[in-house]
Amino acid sequence: MAEVEETLKRIEAHKGVIGTIVVNAEGIPIRTNLDNSTAVQYAGLLRHLTMLARSTVRDIDPQNDLIVLRIRTKKYEIMVAPENGFLLIVIQNPCE
Amino acid sequence: MFTDEALDSVSVRSLWRKSQQSEQESRDCQTRAVHSAEAGIQTVFTTLSCTQTEPQDQATEQLLKQNHNEPEPLGLKDFLQRVEEAVIRELVRNARSHAFDGFQVNWGDRSQLVSCLHCLQHPISQERGLHVTSVSWSCTGSVIACAYGRIDDGNWSTERSYVCMWNLDRRGLSPSQADLVIDVPTAVTALCCHPSQPALIAGGLYSGEVVVWDTSRTQDPVLALTGMSADSHREPVYQVAWLPLQKKGEFGVLSASSGGRVLVWMVDSDQGRFILNAAYALVQQQVSHSSSVSLKARGSSTVGITSLALSPWDSDTFLVGSEGGLLLRCSFSSKVPAAAPSEGQSVTLRAPAVFSFRPHSGPIHSIHCSPFHRNLFVSAGTDGLAHLHSLLQANPLLSLRVSDSYVFQVQWSPTRPLVFAAATGQGEVQIFDLGHRSLRPAATIEQRGAGQAASCLSFNCQNPHLLAVGNTDGTVGVWQLSADLTEQSPRESSQLEQIAHQVAE
Numbered sequence: 001m002a003e004v005e006e007t008l009k010r011i012e013a014h015k016g017v018i019g020t021i022v023v024n025a026e027g028i029p030i031r032t033n034l035d036n037s038t039a040v041q042y043a044g045l046l047r048h049l050t051m052l053a054r055s056t057v058r059d060i061d062p063q064n065d066l067i068v069l070r071i072r073t074k075k076y077e078i079m080v081a082p083e084n085g086f087l088l089i090v091i092q093n094p095c096e
Numbered sequence: 097m098f099t100d101e102a103l104d105s106v107s108v109r110s111l112w113r114k115s116q117q118s119e120q121e122s123r124d125c126q127t128r129a130v131h132s133a134e135a136g137i138q139t140v141f142t143t144l145s146c147t148q149t150e151p152q153d154q155a156t157e158q159l160l161k162q163n164h165n166e167p168e169p170l171g172l173k174d175f176l177q178r179v180e181e182a183v184i185r186e187l188v189r190n191a192r193s194h195a196f197d198g199f200q201v202n203w204g205d206r207s208q209l210v211s212c213l214h215c216l217q218h219p220i221s222q223e224r225g226l227h228v229t230s231v232s233w234s235c236t237g238s239v240i241a242c243a244y245g246r247i248d249d250g251n252w253s254t255e256r257s258y259v260c261m262w263n264l265d266r267r268g269l270s271p272s273q274a275d276l277v278i279d280v281p282t283a284v285t286a287l288c289c290h291p292s293q294p295a296l297i298a299g300g301l302y303s304g305e306v307v308v309w310d311t312s313r314t315q316d317p318v319l320a321l322t323g324m325s326a327d328s329h330r331e332p333v334y335q336v337a338w339l340p341l342q343k344k345g346e347f348g349v350l351s352a353s354s355g356g357r358v359l360v361w362m363v364d365s366d367q368g369r370f371i372l373n374a375a376y377a378l379v380q381q382q383v384s385h386s387s388s389v390s391l392k393a394r395g396s397s398t399v400g401i402t403s404l405a406l407s408p409w410d411s412d413t414f415l416v417g418s419e420g421g422l423l424l425r426c427s428f429s430s431k432v433p434a435a436a437p438s439e440g441q442s443v444t445l446r447a448p449a450v451f452s453f454r455p456h457s458g459p460i461h462s463i464h465c466s467p468f469h470r471n472l473f474v475s476a477g478t479d480g481l482a483h484l485h486s487l488l489q490a491n492p493l494l495s496l497r498v499s500d501s502y503v504f505q506v507q508w509s510p511t512r513p514l515v516f517a518a519a520t521g522q523g524e525v526q527i528f529d530l531g532h533r534s535l536r537p538a539a540t541i542e543q544r545g546a547g548q549a550a551s552c553l554s555f556n557c558q559n560p561h562l563l564a565v566g567n568t569d570g571t572v573g574v575w576q577l578s579a580d581l582t583e584q585s586p587r588e589s590s591q592l593e594q595i596a597h598q599v600a601e
Contacts, residue, residue: 007176011183015191022176024169068186074584077190081183086175090183094190 004031011090018076018091023047025085042078042089050082200585210539210581213562214574216271218244218260221570226257228566230287230552234294237558238265239275241297242572245283247504247551257283259299261311264562264574278309278317286336290347298349300333306351306370308363320363320370327372327442331355335404340411341373348373350406354419356398356436358426358448376426377434377445378416383424383452398436399424405463409470413487416449417460423453423475425487454491456483462505468513469592476503482518482528486596493598496535498526504551511560511582513592519550525565527581531591541575543567 008031012020019034027047029039054066069080076093226244233240244257260274286300295312296319305328310319322328331354338347339360349361349370356378361370378399400419407413416424426448434445458478466472471487480499483492501521509515514530515538529538541563543550548569556562561582563575 004173004176007180011180011187014184014187017187022172024172030169030172067182070186070190072196079183079186079190081179083175083179084171086172086179088176088179088183090187092187092190094193 008033011088014092016093018093020091021087021089023087023089042091043087046078046080046089047087050080050087054082208578208580210541210578211576212573213576214262214264214269214271216240216242216260216262216274216572216574217570218242218258218274218277219272221258221260224255226283226570227551227568228570228572229283229285231554231564231566231572232287232289232297233554233556233558233562233564234289234297235291235558236294237556237562239263239289239294240554240564240572240574241287241289242566243284243287243299244570245285245302247549247568254282256281259284259287259297259309276311278311280307285332285334286351288336288338290338292345292347298336298338300336300351300353302332304329304331304333304353304355306333306336306349306359306361308349308370310365318368319365320368322361322370327359327370327375329353329355329357329359331400334402337404337406339406350404350414352401352404352416354400354402356400357445358401358404358414358416360428372443374428375443375445376430376448377436378418378424378426378449379435379447382432382435382447383422383449402459403461403463403475405465405473407465407470407473408467409465414448415463415465415473415475417456417463417475417477419459421456421458421460421477423455423460423463423485424449425451425453452490453485461503462507464507464516466508466513466592467510468508468589469596472592472596474506474508474516476506476518478502480520482506482516484530484595493595494530496528498528498537499524502549504549505553507553507555509560509581510555510557512584513588515581517553517555517563519553519565521549523548523550523567525550525553525563525575527577529581530595531585531588539578539581541565541573543573 008020011017012033020032021029021034021039021042022031023043024030027043029043032039050069053069057064057066066082071078076091079090079092081088221244227247228242229245229247230243231240239261241259241261243259257280259278259280261276262269263275280301283302284299285302288298290296295310297309297311299307299309301307306322308319309317311317329351333351333353335352337350339350341348349363350358351361352358358376359372360374362373364371378401380399383399399422401416402419403417405415412428414426414428416426427450428448430446430448430450432447434447436445456477456479460475460477463473463475472484474482474484476482476498480497480501480503482496482498482503484494485492498518499520499522503518503520505519506516515527517525517527519525523543525541526537527539532538548567550565551568552566554564561577563577565573565575
């Protein structure tokens, strides 16, 4: 239990990280440091996008697989790491 | 010799037939007889019940709360351990990367010019030489309301004036004919559209009255009027604003006049009147002087209010600018009673002033709080300068020279944190970008016709590239701003933070 929290704290302590969300296989955020409604919105939207990205990668080359999906927007960058049904979403503001 | 011979026939037995003949056997069977029986039943009791699923988000909200107490789901720890390294590697690489420095994405057509879309006029007001005193966009962003009156009149006047509304999204828009004209018995000095109901407009009159018009009514648009009661103002009302009250969704009207009073009204639409909710009076003696400039108390000890701004970040704070150049931060929850003589009001007067900034050298015509930073606001008055203040310091952070004559209104842009526009007495609207190093304006809107001043301006929050400017010759210009004045660039918020944290010298 404490290891999970420690790992999340290490990720959150990185430079520029605004928020992290861990989503389970059903699409429900189970650990987050943002408010509930934002987390649920991110989880729902990014889940579909990640599935689509993963199937695209595997269609092109069945032996390849998706590691991290990064969406860079004007204001910040969203990083999604999918594995075995879980999703880790990290929102970072790369301030130079 | 030859005799008949009879021979036996020769026959060959068919072997094929024998081999093809297979063994044959025959059997038959029959199933046993099937038993069948018949019986009848009838229901004696009936019950009915139905179920319905709960809306999805409630379930997820509950699940989120539960999981903090329960042991973590299976596999979460392993998942995080596996994924952590990859994610941290990407995060570090991202923080150091310069790949996207200065890269701007271009999703739509960008216009490069500032151009005038419409020039709206009301011929009757123009004939009588009325000035536009206030413009306000409705909450939908398509209707603009303009109030007519005079800005240079010091005497008591009883001339009638108008409030005109144009719907810019309508196809048959005629710039010289307003969609709706409301007759008002005296000059209108302040106007504000309701933040969520597009039909309500609050106005302040030269006689001190506060009015709410309901434009959805065809007969008589006046919804509520303060009238000349003991509660109302005695001097012209220079600012009205819709104030969110405690109950969510309800708004009261805040009015400030040059008699030194700030009053908060509740609208009673059934009876068509206002009920005074709270009253504040600003008196010279009670204004805390944190600067070393000492102000001698003159004959009248009231502080005439010429501008007021509500803070969108803190519902308790409001800023007040006065005729004498005083700039004050006030609080709604102040309990100190005012030292002004009470004239039979229904609510006791309170003194709201909490902090006093460095005074301007002339009346302050306009204050506006930044929608992007909780501590910044800009103020402008007759000294031709726009001062950028922080709520935490008495001295301004920056003073920009806007024009050589008066500045009538300043407003922050609703989309770009570093941009604000100022309407000057020379007829120009100067738009400043604090991100530029130089102190010169980023854009200047010049209006045709010399000798007229731009008396008010308003950004359209729904369509951020529109800016309405009202002039003293009775026209209202609707300008379209160029894309670089309306689109936010990536580092503006952090630049604004830096400016806010400067310490004024």
